[in-house]
Amino acid sequence: MTGYEVTAPRLRCVLPFEAEPAEVPLLRKAAAAQLDQWGMREAAEEAELLVTELATNVIKHVGEGTSATLILELQRERLRVEVHDKSREIPSLRTTDCDEECGRGLHLLAALAVDWGTVLSAAGKSVWCEVSLDQRSNCRRVERAVGALEKYRADYPATAVDGRSKAVLLEQSAVELIADLLHWTAARGQDPDDVLDRAQTHYEFETAAA
Incomplete structure (x- = not known):
């Protein structure tokens, strides 16, 4: 990871990274540490899974070494996880699967997250997922x-x-x-x-x- 920024008081964490396999565990740890700091430890497992899948998707479908950014943001009773990259190709459940033996890719995450989607921008796109922080x-x-x-x-x-x-x-x-x-x-x-x-x-x- 090349940088780290936390913007207050919005509880928003910005983590630029290079799309390399070795960066993925570092992103997971950084996400878990940030949630612990925010007092949201109960959301860490889900957040780490989302971070892993989204970062791996950049590596596989945009390219190793690509510059990307992970953003964590608390929005009322939800945690939003976003990964921004420079590609404008829209991912789909079909294209993000690795294969039948490897698992279901975003099919699993689509079930685990409350919601997810893609937003195009002039610089590329962001893929986002949201996790509920409901105490029930x-x-x-x-x-x-x-x-x-x-x-x-x-x-x-x-x-x-x-x-x-x-x-x-x-x-x-x-x-x-x-x-x-x-x-x-x-x-x-x-x-x-x-x-x-x-x-x-x-x-x-x-x-x-x-």
Whole structure:
């Protein structure tokens, strides 16, 4: 990363970076540290996932070494994550997938984020995602998980099929989704076991705090 700026009192953090694989973990750590400073530690896991996918998308589809900028901004009950680059090519769910074995790319993030989109500018474009900071996190997480699982297996309606209940179908989808996420993690050079441990720790922390 080539620079760092925090603009007050808007709670807006600007992080210029070079689109290189080695920069991605640095961006994740910087995003987590900034959220911790803002007292938003509970949003760090989601933010790191969004940052990873958006930065990796620049590397893959704009080019390694491209100058880009990560922006974190608190907007009422949402955290907005933006990545700006100099390309005017609009990403889509289809073009941002790495392949069938690697995972679902932005398909997963589209389910995890409250909303996402692309904005064109004279200098290029920005791709943004928003994470809800609503304190009623347990209900929100369960509802979001059900929505993600139903979208994940859109070709298998989440209703009784061949004697299988909706609950059974969602459980099967959850196992396959977790497996795909582990493939996605490994493809980006991370340790799947470490990610599972972090997810378990995060879950236990939230459960104890509830």
